[in-house]
Amino acid sequence: MATIAAVIASTHHPFYLRASTATGDDRPPFADEWVAKIEAFRETLTRARPDVLVMVGSDHFHQLWLDNMPQFLIGKAPFYDANYYNEEREFGLPRMGLRGDEELSAYLLRGGIDAGFDLAFSNELRVDHSITCPIITLRPQADLPIVPVYTNIFAPPMPQPKRFVELGQAIRALVEAWPSDKRVAIIGTGHLSLELGGPRQFGPHGPDPEFDRKAVEWIASADLKSALAEVSLDSLWLPGNATHGFMDFMLMMGVAGENVRADYADSLDLFHTMEAYFTWYPEASR
Amino acid sequence: MSKYLIDKFLYTIDRDPELVERYREDPRGTVDWWESERANVILNCPAAERSTWLEFTDAERDALGGHDYVALFELGAHTFLLLTLFIAMFERDYAEPLAFQREFAARLGHWKVPYPDIST
Numbered sequence: 001m002a003t004i005a006a007v008i009a010s011t012h013h014p015f016y017l018r019a020s021t022a023t024g025d026d027r028p029p030f031a032d033e034w035v036a037k038i039e040a041f042r043e044t045l046t047r048a049r050p051d052v053l054v055m056v057g058s059d060h061f062h063q064l065w066l067d068n069m070p071q072f073l074i075g076k077a078p079f080y081d082a083n084y085y086n087e088e089r090e091f092g093l094p095r096m097g098l099r100g101d102e103e104l105s106a107y108l109l110r111g112g113i114d115a116g117f118d119l120a121f122s123n124e125l126r127v128d129h130s131i132t133c134p135i136i137t138l139r140p141q142a143d144l145p146i147v148p149v150y151t152n153i154f155a156p157p158m159p160q161p162k163r164f165v166e167l168g169q170a171i172r173a174l175v176e177a178w179p180s181d182k183r184v185a186i187i188g189t190g191h192l193s194l195e196l197g198g199p200r201q202f203g204p205h206g207p208d209p210e211f212d213r214k215a216v217e218w219i220a221s222a223d224l225k226s227a228l229a230e231v232s233l234d235s236l237w238l239p240g241n242a243t244h245g246f247m248d249f250m251l252m253m254g255v256a257g258e259n260v261r262a263d264y265a266d267s268l269d270l271f272h273t274m275e276a277y278f279t280w281y282p283e284a285s286r
Numbered sequence: 287m288s289k290y291l292i293d294k295f296l297y298t299i300d301r302d303p304e305l306v307e308r309y310r311e312d313p314r315g316t317v318d319w320w321e322s323e324r325a326n327v328i329l330n331c332p333a334a335e336r337s338t339w340l341e342f343t344d345a346e347r348d349a350l351g352g353h354d355y356v357a358l359f360e361l362g363a364h365t366f367l368l369l370t371l372f373i374a375m376f377e378r379d380y381a382e383p384l385a386f387q388r389e390f391a392a393r394l395g396h397w398k399v400p401y402p403d404i405s406t
Contacts, residue, residue, distance in 0.1 A: 061297055061367060065329060066290060066406055086300055089374060104290060154366065156405040197365025199394040202387040203329050240366055 002175055006048035009219060009252035009262075010041070011273070012057070012189035014091035021033075030270060037277070038137045042278035044264045045138045048185055050270040052101045053139070054108075056149045056188030056248055057130030063122075064150070070120030071159045072167060074112070075127070075148040076105035079224045082127045089206035096132050101145040104178065106149060111174040114279050117167055125150075135191050150252065153190065153244040161231050164247040165224055166256065168254025186255050190248030192216070192274045193239035200240060206274045208239035214216035215246060216276050220265040256280045289362045291340050295320055295350060296367035298329075300374065310326040312377040314351040321347070354391050362402045 016038065019031045062084050064070065082096040106164075112119045127148050135142050149171070152158050175184050192215050193208035194271075200207035218227040227250055236243045256262070257280075266280035295317070299305045309316040326337040342350070349357035355372050359365065369390065377386045 061364075063299075065297065066293060084301070085303060086370060088376065105377075151337065155364075170382060183375075197359065197369035197390075199391050199397050201369070201391045202384050203391075237401070241399075241401055 002178040002180045003183045004172070004175055004282045005050045006045055006187075007136075007172075007252065007256045007258070007282060008045060008138065008183040008185060008187040009249055009276075009278045010134055010137070010187070010189045011191055011275045011277075012130055013270070013273070013275055014087065014133060015130045016192060016272050017094075017136050018092045024057055030268075034270070034275070037266055037275070041264070041266060041277040041279070042138050042140075045185060045187075045254045048281065049183055050144060050185035051182040052104060052147070053146050053182050053186060054104070054147045054149060054175065054252055055127075055131045055134065055152065055185045056168075056171075056186070057127070057134075058151050058153045058190075058245065058248065060128055062128045064127050066155060069152060069155050070150070071100060073120040073122055073150040073151045074101055074109050075100065075122050075125040075150070076107055076109060076127055077120060078102055080125055080127045080131075080146065080148060084126070084128055087129050091129065093129055093132060093136075096135070096142060098127070098131075098135065098142055099145040101147055102179075104182075104184070105147045107178055108149075108171065108174055111177075112167075112170060115170045115174070117170060121279065130189055134187050138187065148196065149188075151248055153247050156233075157245060158247070160228065160233060161236075161247050161250050164226060164227065164251040167253035168251040168256075171251075172255045172257070186252075188248050188252040188255070190252075191243060191245030192276060194242040194251075195229060195240035195247060196242040196271045198241045200233045201274050203272055205269060205273065206240065208243075209269075209274070211239035211243070212274045212276075215249070216265070216274075217232060219249050219276065219278055220262045222256045222258055222262070222280075224250070224258045226251055229254065246274060252278075257282070288340065288342060288346060289404070291325060291342060292358065292363045293352065293367055293406060294340075296371050297306050298361065300323060300367065300371040302327060306371070309371075317342075317351045318329070319384060340395055348405050355390065359394055359397075361400055362404050362405075363387075364404050365401075
């Protein structure tokens with residue numbers, strides 16, 4: 001059976017590449033600390049020696065649109081072109097390309113559908129910064145095949161938070177039962193409190209530091225009971241109008257396993273939104 | 287009220303560099319052209335298989351034609367689309383980094399949660 005080499009949950013911050021490569025007067029004062037934290041976080045994936053990456057993220061109205069919006073979608077393609085003109089324009093993200101693992105994609109689609117998730121699929125998917133930001137931070141050589149898993153955290157009506165957790169639990173069980181000798185890292189990125197296009201955007205901190213403090217503790221301890229008790233589709237509007245991205249963290253808590261404390265947890269209070277990084281090593285506890 | 291059509295406008299302009307510039311320079315002309323030529327194009331269908339029923343209300347047309355992002359927020363435009371396109375058009379006019387984004391926030395400063403519903 002396959003080995004889950006690491007479970008990683010992270011924020012995805014499209015400004016990291018620009019901040020980390022800026023020099024002279026253009027280099028923001030927080031860049032050095034941010035780079036140090038990212039490099040330490042990257043080592044948690046490197047040391048897990050993965051062969052393939054399952055990447056959980058969300059399309060930001062790039063390929064997926066309101067005339068045909070899937071709730072959960074898995075890519076099944078041999079290759080994924082990546083990043084879009086408006087990401088190049090706003091964030092300076094380069095065009096990228098990532099190989100796909102079609103065998104694992106097909107396996108997760110079949111198994112996920114049979115487990116009760118009516119998953120959409122795509123045989124030609126151009127992924128965006130929700131997938132490429134963690135590649136840039138965690139695996140900048142972009143040398144491993146991926147399986148993209150997209151969730152709708154963006155366009156109401158969205159699935160319930162509980163459903164994200166359940167999908168995470170299903171992905172964990174499926175990967176553990178995959179008849180393969182590969183080492184699989186499952187990586188998902190979302191957000192803590194975040195405001196986009198509203199009055200609380202681009203402040204000196206995230207829009208709701210109190211939510212962020214609680215959320216970081218929920219994630220670090222995979223405290224699904226508390227998270228599910230306090231978080232609902234309605235409540236997530238309150239910490240910031242783009243905070244539904246937290247549901248991708250909840251999915252990853254489902255992957256990690258309830259009440260399993262992260263082996264690595266770190267965070268960084270930045271302007272606009274807080275960064276947070278978590279790694280679990282399920283292999284060590286087997 | 288056609289929040290979907292506002293979002294479709296923002297989405298289809300934002301993904302096309304020429305249309306971003308055209309909308310910046312000639313907002314009312316671009317909105318009129320788009321409503322007559324593009325509003326009913328189904329994005330994944332051949333041009334001939336278009337819709338027949340999509341149109342803006344007067345308030346929506348005025349808000350888009352006036353680059354009025356406060357009004358668009360209040361009409362329930364998707365805030366990600368709204369922010370992204372307006373950054374593309376106007377960030378360049380401000381000397382300080384993030385100055386446009388902060389002005390955008392300040393002009394919405396009278397809003398507290400709950401914000402207008404963005405459901406389509």
